[in-house]
Amino acid sequence: MISDTLDISPEQFHAGTGWEIKPEGACKGEVCVPLPDGFSAASTAERLGMAVVHNDAAGLVALGPETLNGRALATAVAPEVVLPDLDGNEFRLSSLRGKKVVVVAWAPY
Numbered sequence: 001m002i003s004d005t006l007d008i009s010p011e012q013f014h015a016g017t018g019w020e021i022k023p024e025g026a027c028k029g030e031v032c033v034p035l036p037d038g039f040s041a042a043s044t045a046e047r048l049g050m051a052v053v054h055n056d057a058a059g060l061v062a063l064g065p066e067t068l069n070g071r072a073l074a075t076a077v078a079p080e081v082v083l084p085d086l087d088g089n090e091f092r093l094s095s096l097r098g099k100k101v102v103v104v105a106w107a108p109y
Contacts, residue, residue, distance in 0.1 A: 001063040006041040006052070013041055017063060019048065033068070078103070 001016030010021035019026045025034040026044055037043050041063070045052050051064035081093040093101075 003041075003061050003063075004059055006061050008041050010039050013039070013044065017050075017066075019044070019066070028066075031068070 001013075003012070003016070008016075014020045019028050021027075021035070021039050021044070022032070025032045026039075026048060027033075033047055035044060035047060042052065045063050049067035051062075051067075053062045053064070054060075055062070078093055083091055085091040093103075
């Protein structure tokens with residue numbers, strides 16, 4: 001979910017994330033996570049294990065997917081990868097930092 005603020009209503013949170021805010025907590029399907037401090041986007045995101053990323057330059061905030069089982073990326077920063085390009089020259093993945101990149105990998109097994 002991308003917004004210009006974390007000051008959003010429970011209805012906006014539900015529309016953007018699929019988590020409905022009910023008296024018993026944040027619910028999706030049959031799963032409900034208690035919200036002992038009530039609803040705020042920031043505290044609810046924390047309870048659901050959602051990453052919260054602020055882009056001050058663009059004035060945007062992004063809420064990542066829930067990670068109730070802890071199996072999600074903690075960051076979108078790729079490790080340094082250095083490989084030869086088609087001409088044999090060294091290519092560093094970090095040279096693309098700040099740009100949108102699609103990495104396609106293939107393995108024969």
